[in-house]
Amino acid sequence: MSAAASADVAPLGRMLVTQTRFQLLTRLRIPAFSVLSLGLPVMFYALFNAIYGSTKLNGVTGSEFILVSYATYAVANVMVFNFGMGIANERGRKLDLLQRAMPLPPVVAAVAQVVAAMLFALIALLILFAYAFLVGGVRLGAGTWLDLLWRLIIGAFPMIGLGMAIGYGVGANTAPAVVNAVYLPMAFLSGIFFPLRLMPDFLQKIGQTLPTYHYAELGWNVLGPGVADESAVRALLWLAGWAVVLIGLAVRIYRLDESRKFS
Amino acid sequence: MQAAAVELIDAHKRYGHIEAVRGVSLAIHRGDLVAMLGPNGAGKTTSINLMLGLRKPTSGRARLFGLDPADRRARSRCGVMLQESGVPDTLTVRELLELFGSYYPHPMAPERAITLAGLEEQAKQQAGKLSGGQRQRLYFALAVCGDPEVIFFDEPTVGMDVEARRAFLQTIREFGREGKTIVLTTHYLEEADQLAERVIVIDRGLVIADATPAEIKSSVVGKRVSFTTTQPLREGDLTGLRYSRLEIDRDRVRLFTNAPEILLRELFRRGVDVHDLEVVGADLEEAFLALTAEAEKETVA
Numbered sequence: 001m002s003a004a005a006s007a008d009v010a011p012l013g014r015m016l017v018t019q020t021r022f023q024l025l026t027r028l029r030i031p032a033f034s035v036l037s038l039g040l041p042v043m044f045y046a047l048f049n050a051i052y053g054s055t056k057l058n059g060v061t062g063s064e065f066i067l068v069s070y071a072t073y074a075v076a077n078v079m080v081f082n083f084g085m086g087i088a089n090e091r092g093r094k095l096d097l098l099q100r101a102m103p104l105p106p107v108v109a110a111v112a113q114v115v116a117a118m119l120f121a122l123i124a125l126l127i128l129f130a131y132a133f134l135v136g137g138v139r140l141g142a143g144t145w146l147d148l149l150w151r152l153i154i155g156a157f158p159m160i161g162l163g164m165a166i167g168y169g170v171g172a173n174t175a176p177a178v179v180n181a182v183y184l185p186m187a188f189l190s191g192i193f194f195p196l197r198l199m200p201d202f203l204q205k206i207g208q209t210l211p212t213y214h215y216a217e218l219g220w221n222v223l224g225p226g227v228a229d230e231s232a233v234r235a236l237l238w239l240a241g242w243a244v245v246l247i248g249l250a251v252r253i254y255r256l257d258e259s260r261k262f263s
Numbered sequence: 264m265q266a267a268a269v270e271l272i273d274a275h276k277r278y279g280h281i282e283a284v285r286g287v288s289l290a291i292h293r294g295d296l297v298a299m300l301g302p303n304g305a306g307k308t309t310s311i312n313l314m315l316g317l318r319k320p321t322s323g324r325a326r327l328f329g330l331d332p333a334d335r336r337a338r339s340r341c342g343v344m345l346q347e348s349g350v351p352d353t354l355t356v357r358e359l360l361e362l363f364g365s366y367y368p369h370p371m372a373p374e375r376a377i378t379l380a381g382l383e384e385q386a387k388q389q390a391g392k393l394s395g396g397q398r399q400r401l402y403f404a405l406a407v408c409g410d411p412e413v414i415f416f417d418e419p420t421v422g423m424d425v426e427a428r429r430a431f432l433q434t435i436r437e438f439g440r441e442g443k444t445i446v447l448t449t450h451y452l453e454e455a456d457q458l459a460e461r462v463i464v465i466d467r468g469l470v471i472a473d474a475t476p477a478e479i480k481s482s483v484v485g486k487r488v489s490f491t492t493t494q495p496l497r498e499g500d501l502t503g504l505r506y507s508r509l510e511i512d513r514d515r516v517r518l519f520t521n522a523p524e525i526l527l528r529e530l531f532r533r534g535v536d537v538h539d540l541e542v543v544g545a546d547l548e549e550a551f552l553a554l555t556a557e558a559e560k561e562t563v564a
Contacts, residue, residue: 008336010368018365029353098348101315102366103338263319
């Protein structure tokens, strides 16, 4: 009886693995996504490493400091462009419709989207780390590399929320405009591209509230005491708050989209 | 007792002010080959969406194998080809079949679905590079790859040329011979006639007929009487005759009637000049027009 019942539906684990694998493959094969998400961060890093690589920044070498900057940028980019705009595009071409009629639970499809985006971000990070190691001469020690990687993953959750909110909230045609209006200022005011303290006071105040700022701060903390402006704990608390807000918003938007299309 | 494969029980669906389905009840049994026929906007796609659980009825119920259509156990027994759905352009035909197969408990090997759909040469091509007809065949392969018991085809031959359409229908028919339940929507009447054992005619959200193609043809219009006249018809030549529809195309006159013998006897008695007389069973298209015209009369009245 139970054997027959278990054969009534496909195993969810296998479904999730296959769905994630093909989701990742789909995105990797779209040049706009792979070039933007995998190429841009390492290009920026190469450029700024050539300029500031040997300068001391906050007590560490420029090569190390901006490695963390562009690592957070790389992950945030994947979540907004690859994940968020990717979903908006797929919805625009009604890829979700046929999938919704399949025996694939929507939550499995959604989790596969997130896991695929994280794997994509991981690929982007590994490329960046390899460049930093081989060309930038960055030597962090195995523990520190892993610590950095772990922080980059944990700190990505607000950006996952933002990507998902954009993906389910706006149409394929308006997504680029929304991304530019929301994400670009966020990246600009995060201190990733140049230090926040060089900006006017009110912009600094705004920047210090943004998830991208705390994400970068969480990363810089890895490099040693005094490198970042705020403690890792403080950064984590800010990021947790942003994660609750943005993922909450994303889930609301997702449900709204669901009830509009499938009820 | 085994539950019907597909069931709608007094299903209504309202989108804002528009009631797309206004109380449809029907049961489709296992192994049935059913065509849902109706003009654009009649409520066919909405009915299919209710059956699939893509939409929830505003009132009434939809059942798949006695279960809620959104239930994974029910969905695992269904294959679907939808009108407006897409698939990721960057995956190959074979990859897509592997992906969609993973949703089902007992999928067929991707190669088998590829053979059934006749896509052997495109197996390694990305979906985005397929032609329109090949794409439709890919969607067919995706609909059957889970080896489902019931398959829904929503307007599967839209955009196909005559040749492709014929080949495609042949594929569906062969699949139906394996004891599969097939539900197909179409506004091509000959498609319903060729393929289905049962035709459900839907118009303005209501089922207005549910019978075999032959029954639908005979019950409504019966015969088409056509002839040529050398002299124009005079006023009064046709008054009082029993026919449901009249078409005059230059000197060719076509009458639709259930009683061709009486009609002809009266025409001869009146001395109407009749040449090239032809009496044939009306085809489904004519039956359909008569059916929808009748439903319209009733609604207006």
